[in-house]
Amino acid sequence: MHSDGQKAPLALKLAAGAGILFLHLPILLIFVYAFTTEEKSYQWPPPGFTTRWLGVAWDRPDVWSALGLSLKVASIATLIALVLGTLAAAAVSRSRFFGREAVSLLVILPIALPGIVTGIALRSAFNLAEIPFSFWTIVLGHATFCVVVVYNNAVARMRRTSGSLIEASYDLGADGFQTFRYVILPNIGTALLAGGMLAFALSFDEVIVTTFTAGQQQTLPIWMLEELVRPRQRPVTNVVAMVVVLVTLLPILAAYWLTRDGDTVAGSGK
Amino acid sequence: MTAAVSFQNVSRHFGTVRAVDDVSLDVRPGEFFAMLGPSGSGKTTCLRLIAGFERPTGGTVSIFGERMDTVPPYRRPVNTVFQDYALFPHLDVLGNVAYGLMVKGVNRATREARAREALALVRLDGFGARRPAQLSGGQRQRVALARALVNEPKVLLLDEPLGALDLKLRESMQEELKLLQRSLGLTFVFVTHDQGEALSMADRVAVFNEGRIVQAGTPEEIYERPATRFVADFVGSSNVLAPPLVESLTGQHRFASLRPEKIVLSGAGAIAGEVRSHAFLGATRRLLVQTPQGALHVTLPSGAALPPVGTSVTLHWSPADLHLMEDAR
Amino acid sequence: MSTAALSTLASARGTGGFTGALSDLFWRRPRFLLFLLLLPPLLWLGIIYLGSLFALLLQSFFSIDEFSGLIDRTFTLRTYAQLFQPANYDIILRTVVMAMLVTLASVAVAFPIAYYAARYAKGAAKAFFYVAVTLPLWSSYLVKIYAWKLILAKEGILTWGLGKLGLLPLLDAWLSLPMVGGNSLSLSATGTFIVFVYVWLPFMILPIQAAIERVPPSLMEASADLGADAGQAFRTVLLPLALPGVIAGSIFTFSLTLGDYIIPQIIGTSRLFIGQAVYAQQGTAGNVPLAAAFTVVPVVIMGIYLWAARRMGAFDAL
Numbered sequence: 001m002h003s004d005g006q007k008a009p010l011a012l013k014l015a016a017g018a019g020i021l022f023l024h025l026p027i028l029l030i031f032v033y034a035f036t037t038e039e040k041s042y043q044w045p046p047p048g049f050t051t052r053w054l055g056v057a058w059d060r061p062d063v064w065s066a067l068g069l070s071l072k073v074a075s076i077a078t079l080i081a082l083v084l085g086t087l088a089a090a091a092v093s094r095s096r097f098f099g100r101e102a103v104s105l106l107v108i109l110p111i112a113l114p115g116i117v118t119g120i121a122l123r124s125a126f127n128l129a130e131i132p133f134s135f136w137t138i139v140l141g142h143a144t145f146c147v148v149v150v151y152n153n154a155v156a157r158m159r160r161t162s163g164s165l166i167e168a169s170y171d172l173g174a175d176g177f178q179t180f181r182y183v184i185l186p187n188i189g190t191a192l193l194a195g196g197m198l199a200f201a202l203s204f205d206e207v208i209v210t211t212f213t214a215g216q217q218q219t220l221p222i223w224m225l226e227e228l229v230r231p232r233q234r235p236v237t238n239v240v241a242m243v244v245v246l247v248t249l250l251p252i253l254a255a256y257w258l259t260r261d262g263d264t265v266a267g268s269g270k
Numbered sequence: 271m272t273a274a275v276s277f278q279n280v281s282r283h284f285g286t287v288r289a290v291d292d293v294s295l296d297v298r299p300g301e302f303f304a305m306l307g308p309s310g311s312g313k314t315t316c317l318r319l320i321a322g323f324e325r326p327t328g329g330t331v332s333i334f335g336e337r338m339d340t341v342p343p344y345r346r347p348v349n350t351v352f353q354d355y356a357l358f359p360h361l362d363v364l365g366n367v368a369y370g371l372m373v374k375g376v377n378r379a380t381r382e383a384r385a386r387e388a389l390a391l392v393r394l395d396g397f398g399a400r401r402p403a404q405l406s407g408g409q410r411q412r413v414a415l416a417r418a419l420v421n422e423p424k425v426l427l428l429d430e431p432l433g434a435l436d437l438k439l440r441e442s443m444q445e446e447l448k449l450l451q452r453s454l455g456l457t458f459v460f461v462t463h464d465q466g467e468a469l470s471m472a473d474r475v476a477v478f479n480e481g482r483i484v485q486a487g488t489p490e491e492i493y494e495r496p497a498t499r500f501v502a503d504f505v506g507s508s509n510v511l512a513p514p515l516v517e518s519l520t521g522q523h524r525f526a527s528l529r530p531e532k533i534v535l536s537g538a539g540a541i542a543g544e545v546r547s548h549a550f551l552g553a554t555r556r557l558l559v560q561t562p563q564g565a566l567h568v569t570l571p572s573g574a575a576l577p578p579v580g581t582s583v584t585l586h587w588s589p590a591d592l593h594l595m596e597d598a599r
Numbered sequence: 600m601s602t603a604a605l606s607t608l609a610s611a612r613g614t615g616g617f618t619g620a621l622s623d624l625f626w627r628r629p630r631f632l633l634f635l636l637l638l639p640p641l642l643w644l645g646i647i648y649l650g651s652l653f654a655l656l657l658q659s660f661f662s663i664d665e666f667s668g669l670i671d672r673t674f675t676l677r678t679y680a681q682l683f684q685p686a687n688y689d690i691i692l693r694t695v696v697m698a699m700l701v702t703l704a705s706v707a708v709a710f711p712i713a714y715y716a717a718r719y720a721k722g723a724a725k726a727f728f729y730v731a732v733t734l735p736l737w738s739s740y741l742v743k744i745y746a747w748k749l750i751l752a753k754e755g756i757l758t759w760g761l762g763k764l765g766l767l768p769l770l771d772a773w774l775s776l777p778m779v780g781g782n783s784l785s786l787s788a789t790g791t792f793i794v795f796v797y798v799w800l801p802f803m804i805l806p807i808q809a810a811i812e813r814v815p816p817s818l819m820e821a822s823a824d825l826g827a828d829a830g831q832a833f834r835t836v837l838l839p840l841a842l843p844g845v846i847a848g849s850i851f852t853f854s855l856t857l858g859d860y861i862i863p864q865i866i867g868t869s870r871l872f873i874g875q876a877v878y879a880q881q882g883t884a885g886n887v888p889l890a891a892a893f894t895v896v897p898v899v900i901m902g903i904y905l906w907a908a909r910r911m912g913a914f915d916a917l
Binding site: 008012013015016019020022023024026027029030033041042043044045080083084085087088090091095097103106107109110112113114115116117118120121122123124125127128140143144147175176177198201202205207208211221224225228229237241244245248249252253256260 | 618619621622623625626629630632633636637639640641643644645647648649650651652654655658708709711712714715716718719726728729730731732733734735737738739740741742743744745746747748749750752754755756758759797800801804850854855857858859860861864865873874877878881887890891894897898901905
């Protein structure tokens with residue numbers, strides 16, 4: 001880059017802009033389809049617009065029960081992931097020990113391996129152990145791959161938090177528990193919250209592992225998958241898809257906002 | 271008299287690295303004690319051993335006669351001013367200073383009143399509501415000091431507390447710290463790699479190298495009579511004379527130190543040499559003189575007549591100023 | 600106030616009691632604290648997860664009795680041999696080729712975005728790019744696939760748009776090709792490919808951006824200073840330094856494509872991918888050993904891939 005420096009070439013601008021459009025236009029399209037009057041096909045342009053499908057979707061008990069199950073699973077899986085992820089992050093970032101790398105690898109593995117591997121592995125383990133499928137088998141699978149999200153957020157923040165803060169707290173007379181409560185938690189709190197929100201979004205949306213661990217239960221993604229494979233009521237699916245976009249949007253934006261200025265929250269005195 | 275801090279044959283090994291190797295020392299109550307040495311010499315590890323962040327591999331650390339073997343940091347009667355200050359970013363200045371009292375269960379009104387007193391002591395009245403990020407380096411340093419002092423430690427530990435400040439601020443803080451220590455009558459243990467800082471502030475100095483104390487004494491002793499070549503090199507800017515030269519002068523085959531300001535260009539006991547360069551140092555000028563036995567620094571008052579570069583001079587000093595050191599190799 | 604007065608001020612709270620004693624223990628035995636911290640996550644991941652993976656691996660060495668349909672729990676490599684039957688081998692080959700093509704296309708689409716975001720976007724624009732990439736990354740996987748079902752449908756927006764531009768004959772010509780074609784885009788391998796690229800694209804952008812951000816601009820200036828033109832500087836300086844990011848991204852795109860069974864099920868032909876084969880074998884066919892053996896394939900491929908990537912320093916860019 002010469003003195004003309006910071007101006008991007010036009011071709012690069014166009015390519016980057018086109019890429020961003022490519023990422024977003026399909027999702028925006030969902031919002032249009034939620035209001036189409038067409039029931040039987042995916043016709044474009046929509047012959048007309050209506051809000052009546054919102055009401056129809058609202059009155060569907062199967063949608064509500066799937067949504068309820070998804071919310072319950074995501075809440076509990078997130079809680080478990082928060083505890084396990086924070087513990088693992090604390091262990092890995094506060095000390096060096098033999099097998100430290102192995103612990104990181106183990107935490108990352110459930111998301112690094114293809115989802116189908118995690119799914120079928122859990123399913124065959126449930127079969128071998130003769131555990132019947134239930135709400136808890138879904139939670140078990142979700143918590144396993146949600147740990148990594150919390151872990152990553154917590155480790156990143158702990159790395160930025162100066163280690164001498166903890167020593168300073170000890171030095172000023174706080175024991176381990178007081179130090180955790182008054183120094184560590186306030187400094188990693190927003191990172192944990194962000195990690196928890198992402199874990200929630202991940203669990204709320206998960207379908208691949210869930211198909212193997214759910215048995216007869218229907219989470220919202222499973223409900224959607226059925227509709228995608230065998231469309232029964234397209235307009236309702238359109239509305240549900242729009243609601244899912246909106247529901248997952250909030251925690252993602254909140255998580256971004258919480259970690260955005262993490263450096264000023266957790267920076268050392270340096 | 272019980273020592274404020276006492277090390278008896280203390281070692282701290284990290285794997286095969288001997289960060290602190292069989293160190294014994296006594297810090298007297300009310301003393302300003304400096305631990306001086308290059309980075310990696312073990313001085314900071316010694317401070318961390320006193321604070322309780324490290325545990326000795328061998329030996330005993332005592333504070334006012336009490337063995338600290340099983341005492342965790344939060345139960346020790348010492349407080350630390352950290353090198354990076356380690357102010358809590360999520361608390362305001364008052365919250366930082368009151369932290370130690372808060373965890374001890376002192377009620378809010380009392381601890382805030384005392385935190386304000388401590389802030390006044392370091393001349394930061396009215397800064398209580400600020401966040402550490404809104405303070406300058408010097409102000410942070412004072413907050414760290416107030417945060418430690420408010421707990422009324424028996425010993426205050428300072429880990430390179432002035433290292434992050436610019437030169438001018440550092441000099442004024444040196445005086446301020448010294449005054450504070452006098453007026454409180456507290457024991458200060460101070461870690462630094464800056465020999466000027468150690469000599470100007472401390473009552474006694476321990477010079478560290480490779481995990482051991484190579485010399486401990488008053489600043490005058492350390493400066494005037496360095497025990498080894500390492501001390502002479504590290505403290506001040508002494509000329510170190512090699513054993514053959516020293517032997518020809520004194521009959522003893524050892525290293526000797528000779529302060530540049532002790533050399534004059536006239537008198538008895540001469541070595542001939544040629545002026546190689548000048549450096550202007552404000553009140554003084556430093557000359558580099560090349561002699562057949564090696565290069566020597568000579569410090570002259572700025573007012574004195576200055577031989578031009580390239581001229582031959584003869585160097586003179588009083589035999590009493592030639593200090594023989596322990597090592598011969 | 601004297602120290603004695605201070606200690607009387609300190610009430611029963613402070614560092615006494617059970618938590619204080621436990622704290623002392625942790626200080627004296629830091630390994631014990633470490634053990635307690637690691638115990639729950641290791642129990643969970645080590646027993647539930649690794650245990651399951653091991654159970655899966657174990658099953659792949661079992662076989663299925665052709666007549667009874669029951670699982671024969673004796674050690675055999677017969678199930679692995681089945682992977683090399685032409686039908687199964689085709690599935691593996693098809694999936695790997697798709698994963699490679701998807702990875703290459705992702706790099707091509709991702710690079711300009713990552714490069715622009717890392718090099719030219721400042722302040723608010725940078726935050727915009729970050730959100731613009733992470734939002735699709737985290738938004739619903741199924742909804743994204745559903746959106747493409749709408750787009751690629753015969754009556755959908757893409758056909759409509761191409762019709763307006765008069766390019767429909769081109770689309771028909773493409774769809775009539777073997778391998779890549781089909782009845783409509785949503786029933787063709789081309790459709791599967793597009794959706795794969797779309798869904799995994801953010802996983803490619805972020806690591807490349809991170810890698811480029813670590814290249815100091817002065818390095819590019821130095822190379823310009825030494826007489827390299829923009830193109831040469833890009834090829835000889837930036838590209839090699841961004842490569843770890845590309846590899847890190849490709850780990851995601853490759854692994855995710857290998858293991859996915861939902862995208863080809865909804866958008867594409869009836870020809871199976873590894874994920875679908877696994878799903879079918881363990882489900883309707885009831886041949887869990889063969890399903891297990893199939894899943895070992897992506898694991899082994901990813902193992903080799905990760906090992907190679909590690910040697911090229913790709914993990915620093917994650």
